[in-house]
Amino acid sequence: MTRHFHKELDKIKKRVLWLGTVVEDGVRKSVEALLHRDPVLARQVIEDDAKVDEIEVEVEEECLKVLALHQPVAVDLRFLVAVLKINNDLERVGDYAVNIAERAEFLALHEPVPLEFDFERMTRKSQDMLKRSLNALVNMDVALAREVGAADDEVDRMNREMYEIVQEEMSRRPEQIKALIHLLSVSRHLERIADLATNIAEDVVYMVKGEIVRHKAEKYR
Numbered sequence: 001m002t003r004h005f006h007k008e009l010d011k012i013k014k015r016v017l018w019l020g021t022v023v024e025d026g027v028r029k030s031v032e033a034l035l036h037r038d039p040v041l042a043r044q045v046i047e048d049d050a051k052v053d054e055i056e057v058e059v060e061e062e063c064l065k066v067l068a069l070h071q072p073v074a075v076d077l078r079f080l081v082a083v084l085k086i087n088n089d090l091e092r093v094g095d096y097a098v099n100i101a102e103r104a105e106f107l108a109l110h111e112p113v114p115l116e117f118d119f120e121r122m123t124r125k126s127q128d129m130l131k132r133s134l135n136a137l138v139n140m141d142v143a144l145a146r147e148v149g150a151a152d153d154e155v156d157r158m159n160r161e162m163y164e165i166v167q168e169e170m171s172r173r174p175e176q177i178k179a180l181i182h183l184l185s186v187s188r189h190l191e192r193i194a195d196l197a198t199n200i201a202e203d204v205v206y207m208v209k210g211e212i213v214r215h216k217a218e219k220y221r
Contacts, residue, residue, distance in 0.1 A: 005070050012062050016083050019055045020134040023090045026097035031123040034104035045101035052094035059087045082207035089196045096189040103182040113179045117165050122158045126190040129197035136204045148201035155194035162187035
């Protein structure tokens with residue numbers, strides 16, 4: 001392959017990493033808006049979503065152009081296939097950040113709901129998984145990518161715990177059912193962000209080793 005071709009691949013990698021940075025920042029801000037009851041910050045995340053969509057489209061167009069013009073094979077083809085999937089997953093993470101921000105905006109304008117649930121721990125865990133999956137992508141680090149998948153079970157457990165807590169609280173606080181549903185939605189969105197971080201990590205493994213691991217949980221972990 002030509003030097004120009006590899007420059008194009010490098011450009012695509014930098015662009016998808018930039019998308020990862022923007023999305024990660026959106027998740028961070030949406031969580032801060034939730035924890036600090038900040039409707040202004042929540043609104044900023046919602047308005048910034050157009051930037052995420054724009055970058056996602058740019059990356060996809062660049063990948064398709066390189067596939068059409070250069071017809072790559074082997075490692076280079078795996079790279080482009082993985083980037084297309086990661087690009088899509090990052091855009092979806094951005095959508096979940098917006099969903100959390102919308103819930104945060106609503107909750108900030110209503111009476112707080114006291115819950116015995118460690119939202120900060122769940123948000124830290126989901127954010128850490130996303131960060132590590134992106135670091136694995138930056139460094140093509142298969143070992144780190146495998147660690148991300150191993151952390152997903154704990155986030156799933158926390159989401160189930162949140163569901164049980166909200167179910168109980170609905171009978172105790174019927175006047176706050178709407179707020180409780182919003183909080184449960186936040187938990188579900190965080191769980192989905194963790195799932196998407198796992199998808200990204202799996203695609204890093206595929207990119208580097210050519211190994212499809214999404215249906216091999218025991219081997220992956």
